[in-house]
Amino acid sequence: MFLEILINAVATGLLLGSIYAALALGLAVTFGILHIPNIAHPVFVVLGAYLAVVANERGWDPILAALAGALPFYLLGALFYEFYARVFERRGEADTMQALTLFFGVSLVVETALVLKFGTNQQTVDVDYVGQSLRIGLLVMPYRLLVPALVAPVMILTLWAYLKFTYAGIAIRAAAHDVRALQVSGVDPHWIKRHAFGIASVTALVAGAILVIIGPVDPFSGRLQIGRAFAVVILAGMGAVPGTILAAFIIGVAESLVSAFLNPSWSPGVAFLILLATLALKPQGLFGASR
Amino acid sequence: MNRLVIEGLEAGYGAVSVLRGISIEVRQGELVALLGTNGNGKSTLLNAILGFVRPTAGRVVLEWDGQTIDLTGAPPHRIVDAGIALVPEGRRLAPNLTVEENLLLAGSGRRARRDARRNLGFCFETFPILKERRAQRAATMSGGQQQMLAIARALMTSPRIVLIDEPSLGLAPIAVTQVIATIRSLQATQNLTIVIAEQSVVQAIDISARAYVLAHGSILRTFARGDSAADLDDIRRAMLGVGESRRPTEAAQ
Numbered sequence: 001m002f003l004e005i006l007i008n009a010v011a012t013g014l015l016l017g018s019i020y021a022a023l024a025l026g027l028a029v030t031f032g033i034l035h036i037p038n039i040a041h042p043v044f045v046v047l048g049a050y051l052a053v054v055a056n057e058r059g060w061d062p063i064l065a066a067l068a069g070a071l072p073f074y075l076l077g078a079l080f081y082e083f084y085a086r087v088f089e090r091r092g093e094a095d096t097m098q099a100l101t102l103f104f105g106v107s108l109v110v111e112t113a114l115v116l117k118f119g120t121n122q123q124t125v126d127v128d129y130v131g132q133s134l135r136i137g138l139l140v141m142p143y144r145l146l147v148p149a150l151v152a153p154v155m156i157l158t159l160w161a162y163l164k165f166t167y168a169g170i171a172i173r174a175a176a177h178d179v180r181a182l183q184v185s186g187v188d189p190h191w192i193k194r195h196a197f198g199i200a201s202v203t204a205l206v207a208g209a210i211l212v213i214i215g216p217v218d219p220f221s222g223r224l225q226i227g228r229a230f231a232v233v234i235l236a237g238m239g240a241v242p243g244t245i246l247a248a249f250i251i252g253v254a255e256s257l258v259s260a261f262l263n264p265s266w267s268p269g270v271a272f273l274i275l276l277a278t279l280a281l282k283p284q285g286l287f288g289a290s291r
Numbered sequence: 292m293n294r295l296v297i298e299g300l301e302a303g304y305g306a307v308s309v310l311r312g313i314s315i316e317v318r319q320g321e322l323v324a325l326l327g328t329n330g331n332g333k334s335t336l337l338n339a340i341l342g343f344v345r346p347t348a349g350r351v352v353l354e355w356d357g358q359t360i361d362l363t364g365a366p367p368h369r370i371v372d373a374g375i376a377l378v379p380e381g382r383r384l385a386p387n388l389t390v391e392e393n394l395l396l397a398g399s400g401r402r403a404r405r406d407a408r409r410n411l412g413f414c415f416e417t418f419p420i421l422k423e424r425r426a427q428r429a430a431t432m433s434g435g436q437q438q439m440l441a442i443a444r445a446l447m448t449s450p451r452i453v454l455i456d457e458p459s460l461g462l463a464p465i466a467v468t469q470v471i472a473t474i475r476s477l478q479a480t481q482n483l484t485i486v487i488a489e490q491s492v493v494q495a496i497d498i499s500a501r502a503y504v505l506a507h508g509s510i511l512r513t514f515a516r517g518d519s520a521a522d523l524d525d526i527r528r529a530m531l532g533v534g535e536s537r538r539p540t541e542a543a544q
């Protein structure tokens with residue numbers, strides 16, 4: 001009995017962790033690499049979820065819908081950065097407080113727009129695999145978790161390869177440290193940051209499609225994700241993209257164990273506890289370079 | 292004739308004006324020295340050419356292959372793309388990237404990209420230590436090696452003209468000798484066009500065809516190799532502002 005609970009709690013934790021990694025991935029780019037504290041990232045995830053819902057009503061699979069919507073979301077993210085840069089970076093670097101205020105404002109606007117268009121009702125998608133489970137011995141894995149959990153590593157691996165092996169990817173990784181290094185290399189830092197925001201926005205769309213497969217989504221669902229997404233990025237270490245998956249596994253499993261053996265009500269607090277412990281004990285995170 | 296022309300360039304920081312009407316010319320294949328003690332505007336001049344400091348007056352014009360490109364006030368990445376590379380003071384490498392990534396990044400510009408492979412091969416041939424340490428993070432290299440990387444990075448942009456800002460700064464004497472020798476041989480064997488800003492007269496004048504002495508943001512004197520006046524003491528005196536009285540126009544400012 002105990003063993004069965006333990007095995008399933010760990011398995012669920014890993015599945016959740018994989019999904020958390022997908023949710024945090026865009027933040028690993030904008031905050032982890034570019035050091036821009038984009039607290040509006042989760043609201044883009046919710047926006048992505050709504051796109052998946054609308055497409056699903058027309059018979060699309062949510063994940064396919066996300067792939068189809070990649071270009072518009074890329075442009076949306078690029079536009080969002082352009083707006084941020086116009087407001088602040090013209091006068092040098094934005095200070096964190098100003099940036100947070102702007103991102104908070106953007107989140108409110110998007111949430112309000114979603115409420116006005118769709119109401120506050122919870123939205124769901126209808127896919128065949130939701131409601132079924134994979135059983136292996138004692139292990140029971142619902143497809144509504146398993147399918148999203150498989151998408152996340154693919155997305156992370158793709159992004160990692162992009163950052164590692166393309167010119168633009170190398171430039172994105174250089175951007176946070178010394179903008180002048182980019183400029184003397186003949187690269188436009190503004191273009192590169194805008195491109196990075198576009199990519200982050202595409203990951204938000206995919207994460208949104210995943211989120212709505214796991215469970216119902218409403219306009220405010222992003223708020224629950226903010227703390228956890230930052231916890232994942234900081235635990236992984238700033239700039240450590242593949243590290244997000246392990247960090248997210250740790251948080252997912254910890255949450256799952258707490259809800260299995262203590263009390264499910266405490267599980268949302270787990271990410272914050274881990275965040276606090278990371279900041280106190282290992283501020284550079286698991287894989288971040290010490291700065 | 293292929294050349295870079297700076298005409299009446301003025302620039303500064305906010306209300307503080309630093310450059311007061313600089314006019315210099317650099318022709319293809321030349322190695323030109325920009326001499327001046329600390330704080331006289333060498334870096335400001337190079338940064339104004341690159342577009343990091345916005346000129347308030349004057350022009351930066353590149354005349355190359357029959358084209359005349361006005362670069363005044365253009366953003367740095369465009370200026371690099373036009374063929375002017377900078378090896379900045381303090382090197383400004385991407386510390387978290389590997390040696391090879393720093394080089395590839397500089398080879399990614401629109402014009403440089405098609406030659407990136409060949410340029411990388413040339414850099415590794417010229418600086419074997421960079422090839423050996425290609426997978427190492429730039430931040431973990433010694434000062435001399437970082438300076439080599441900064442020079443190699445400039446070469447990756449397929450430059451027409453390379454501006455080098457105090458390459459000897461903060462290096463051990465042996466590293467200085469090595470860096471200067473490399474610059475000299477690049478100019479000689481590759482027919483590269485180089486502008487080098489230096490405080491240490493001996494090293495810079497020894498390798499250059501022409502030297503401008505910069506004092507308080509103006510060109511105080513110009514020396515050419517072979518000038519009878521161009522003995523080192525004379526240049527030193529000019530740099531320190533003794534012996535030669537300042538021009539009246541400058542005193543008036």
Ligand SMILES: Nc1ncnc2c1ncn2[C@@H]1O[C@H](COP(=O)(O)OP(=O)(O)O)[C@@H](O)[C@H]1O
Binds near residue numbers: 336
């Ligand atoms: N970023 C800056 N902001 C304000 N003043 C500066 C800045 N950089 C240089 N200066 C000033 O401009 C003058 C010329 O400096 P610089 O061009 O760095 O000289 P050099 O390279 O010959 O040592 C100095 O008086 C210096 O204090």
Ligand SMILES: [Mg+2]
Binds near residue numbers: 333334380456457
């Ligand atoms: Mg200087």
